[in-house]
Amino acid sequence: MSATFGNKIKVTLFGQSHAQAIGAIVDGVPAGIFIDEERLSAFMDRRRAKDELATKRQEADKVLIKSGVVNSVTCGAPLCLMIENKDTRSQDYSNVAMVPRPSHSDFAAFVKYGGNNDIRGGGQFSGRLTAAMCAAGFICLEILRARGIEIVSHVSRIGAVSDEKLNQLKADDAVNKKLLASSFPVISEVAKDKMREEVLRAKSEGDSVGGEIECAVYNLPAGLGSDFFGSLESLIASAVFSVPAVKGIEFGAGFEFAQMWGSVANDSFILDENAQVVTDSNNCGGILGGISSGLPLIFKSAFKPTPSIAKAQRSVDLKDNKETELIIKGRHDPCIVPRACAVIEAVTAIALVNADGFVI
Amino acid sequence: MSATFGNKIKVTLFGQSHAQAIGAIVDGVPAGIFIDEERLSAFMDRRRAKDELATKRQEADKVLIKSGVVNSVTCGAPLCLMIENKDTRSQDYSNVAMVPRPSHSDFAAFVKYGGNNDIRGGGQFSGRLTAAMCAAGFICLEILRARGIEIVSHVSRIGAVSDEKLNQLKADDAVNKKLLASSFPVISEVAKDKMREEVLRAKSEGDSVGGEIECAVYNLPAGLGSDFFGSLESLIASAVFSVPAVKGIEFGAGFEFAQMWGSVANDSFILDENAQVVTDSNNCGGILGGISSGLPLIFKSAFKPTPSIAKAQRSVDLKDNKETELIIKGRHDPCIVPRACAVIEAVTAIALVNADGFVI
Amino acid sequence: MSATFGNKIKVTLFGQSHAQAIGAIVDGVPAGIFIDEERLSAFMDRRRAKDELATKRQEADKVLIKSGVVNSVTCGAPLCLMIENKDTRSQDYSNVAMVPRPSHSDFAAFVKYGGNNDIRGGGQFSGRLTAAMCAAGFICLEILRARGIEIVSHVSRIGAVSDEKLNQLKADDAVNKKLLASSFPVISEVAKDKMREEVLRAKSEGDSVGGEIECAVYNLPAGLGSDFFGSLESLIASAVFSVPAVKGIEFGAGFEFAQMWGSVANDSFILDENAQVVTDSNNCGGILGGISSGLPLIFKSAFKPTPSIAKAQRSVDLKDNKETELIIKGRHDPCIVPRACAVIEAVTAIALVNADGFVI
């Protein structure tokens, strides 16, 4: 536990990969908001597995709105967003029940839950749960969108291939539009082709590959967030690390700061053409003292390669405490990074609507 | 706001750099724990500014225990840990009131608080608040220590200079002992000398320099933490990003994962000499599925250079909305990274005692 | 909002009276607990409308366990407990949309939600939601039962008719067994008959009647709860007042204390036949300083009469801001108190598993 995030718009997740359903309760959504099911469906589609780059498990990911909405408009009651699991093949997991998959949650979950954890499809640790995050995040994205705040992300790296950076100083509408329409969002088409090759190469070898996602929030007003434990970095990191496979996050220049001197790192304040206070660089990633500065909020997150690979791996049989070789069956993504872009946007939205100073 | 962290041992911070006092309330500490004030004082001392590498502001950082302890033993009531501010020179800040320091909290705080924020010494955004984090963290560190859990950190980088890595697979007692006794903890003495040079060079130029801290938790039992929003990464990141100047965090291989393939990245399960299940590498940093695996929990955090530098900088005068040049007075650290090691250990302890499955 | 209660076992409610479904997410339930669906069904049945004393709306209240349970055993993931709404007649509410029912939530909800609240069947304010409370509470009751803790309640008053008191000093197994098997639990059969008459009389006049429920928790160990805001009274009251129609709660002697002197009110400590420390009376209702004393925890809650009555009432038409007469259609309970006993037991269990010191 803790399936619940936020203290203004509270999101509570539920479900396991092969349970009857997964979903989210979204509590605190103001009454009177129109829920556009077509837009919701389009957003869910960006995360869905569709092609050769992804798992063969095919789920429609239709979001059933069980409560909180009357005639397409929120009524103030919590929204129950439910997605049924249909294409499950639980038998694939018979051999992993007692032989933990390397770098997967199996072993830690086995210890924590005394062997009662749901091993089928990764149980509650499955990337499948990110569909529920997307459903809940969509509601938050819509609330932000109504205020002109736009969250956009792209695959900034897969293996050895990296993409260009998002605009660090202001929204580039054409780029954003393109990225938000894609289920494999990359700025440079050349980079995208190379990334695709890298994924297919890993796949053909029964392997997987990691990557990075860069995410930006444009038009976020200055003054959101807080000092102490309520910093925007704390809030966003807390949400982003709930996404399976994320192992790092950095805001603005992030780890590059470690090698920089203050005179180079500092973002000078200047006046823009409208006499508004802005900065001439954005190494701070739009956050000063834990509070939004008015510049684009920018962060990168690092994803480890999918731990479930087809290659034989060493592991231990927990039943008789012997080392063994493990061959993983099941259907897995060779690279989950493209599908994770929508998820990162979703959890960022969930975090931001709960930022100090954001009035619901 | 949010000055409060945790749901088992709740830590609430208060104070500003030049307020009468700073401090922390620590609620949920079991009754009957001996509080060793000498050990507390020694821990506080690791964070204190002492030499030429640090600010000239000299504070004794004596922790006054105002409540919760009777005859050196906790009584079950919340501990009020208070540190008085004594060596304040508020007049140094007269010129920054309306001219925000680049990359400092000033501008964002000005917007958030409508100009009522406490500008003196950085107010509640000051690194001074980390003394309160240390006082609260000490209590949590003692709770962990009583269970054999050890948290240790070192300066893994300052500018261009990097240190060796901590042992990723098991505690190296000699190294840990040395680091925990130091207020500038570095494994390699050679690296330490070079780091010192780098800091002094920055200082002599009226500049500052960033760095990294690597932190390890040894002997953490498997099974702590949670799926969903309660992952250890979420919990620790949320605490660590509350430390001023932290702009990045990565667990285990972190951002290196992005360039790795699964077959290389995965940590194989093996049996150690005691027939315990361990892994032969620790790229996952001791966390699987958000839950501790029993291996050392390892993460790195990135610090930006102190934004307050002596060099002239560009900024904007908010009173008449004109660009201007800013010369910052006041006493500042050319590099806060060495002093931040104790802080990182403290907030990590605060996070861990609140991990799911940690029974208080 | 706040659909979520608790910080150890978190219960999140969702649904409206005429939504597709109502339900609860129960997060933090330990893995490995057997969920006996027959017992669950029997518990739900105690709250169900069944006879002439209750509404004619007939719902099976079958609890669908959508997640968190594998082969009847909890797996550590949150439980999604869902109950579908079937016997809805939304057209009954056409005339109350703009004419608020006296003493019902309509008017306050109209203001809060700007007219977007779900008026059908009372929306999220409906007593129907207590079915979801019962489903979630059942899980908590089972956790308590496994530790020998028993919660029992009875209708202590309906209108002018009152029942005997529960045993204030120790469990009376025969009485408890009888009460827990009944959907109209009353100790005295004579009182029960008179209560039934009172309800039928109110019903025949198109009216409704209020009542009281006395609830006891037997075998609760001493030492649970807390000082400050974590008192057992705070915790239980907070849960009990979430039940629609509850307008008062008192622990032990409650409001009678106001007329007592200390020498009479105080419960003297004595040794029982097993040399255990007990008290010779239980005016404090088993709670001292917010903490359980080891004596039975006893409280009473007061229910207002169902506001939906068949008699014509005065109200205001909000559309044209004119006073008007309102005739309420729909199917309503003349007295909800008997059905509320299971609900009070459920929310008390939800509160207690979240008490300070209760180790999950």
Place this chain on the structure above:
Amino acid sequence: MSATFGNKIKVTLFGQSHAQAIGAIVDGVPAGIFIDEERLSAFMDRRRAKDELATKRQEADKVLIKSGVVNSVTCGAPLCLMIENKDTRSQDYSNVAMVPRPSHSDFAAFVKYGGNNDIRGGGQFSGRLTAAMCAAGFICLEILRARGIEIVSHVSRIGAVSDEKLNQLKADDAVNKKLLASSFPVISEVAKDKMREEVLRAKSEGDSVGGEIECAVYNLPAGLGSDFFGSLESLIASAVFSVPAVKGIEFGAGFEFAQMWGSVANDSFILDENAQVVTDSNNCGGILGGISSGLPLIFKSAFKPTPSIAKAQRSVDLKDNKETELIIKGRHDPCIVPRACAVIEAVTAIALVNADGFVI
């Protein structure tokens, strides 16, 4: 534990009766609010022991504002409000350490804290802690007052003597003004004299007496609070039961509802002289469906008699597990109800600023 209340303006209490200090951290107070120390002092004074009706322990209760306020104006950082304990006589408690006082927290605290609880003056369970509640509550009262919301209370009963009721339909400014200026607020002077006699009679016999406080919130806008667990009754009850000695609370007609029929209990909606929707009675105490209705919010709370009385009482010596007679030394109030009025107002304010829909 739980020393913290609220999720918008968080109040964290600390201290014990004979600790160096007691106090509160108030987090989330907007920047820019003028803190009038004279008004604060006057409010604290209403709770202070002053005359023959109260304990002889004399404390100045001067509130030291250690942080969060610069030049009498809040700066956005948490306020640390500290009150030093000065007139302590810890030796008085030597004999109660192992002989729990009947109906006092001693026994339950002994079990909970394993004998490490602070027995001096009742430790953290002492009524003295209500001074910290008042200091924190004052800040919240000022926030409410700035919006025209007024909280007023009076002693509605002591023993056999009861006062008139507060106006249930609208504020009576003359009455309110008188009550808010008094440290023994009673509407009827005749009742007040009789109450005083009752207290003095109890005192002269070495005894104590209980009572009731009626509290009203005038000018509270409709639409605050929530369905589910966020009802105003839940929120206020949770805060009020944190006050030592409170054992019951009822809203509006409260326990009288149990004997009423719906047609009598229901508050009809009418239009007032300004064509505003009001009700012609206020049995619901200004709360419908957990949400404020716009009518005065009214509740009563019941106080048990001070358990510390001078008369000899039976108890058990926990050291040798033998029944014994206990004579309590120390200085105690024969009736704490008059002093508790300011406390009830304070915690009600703390609750209301955290109500759903209250925009800070």
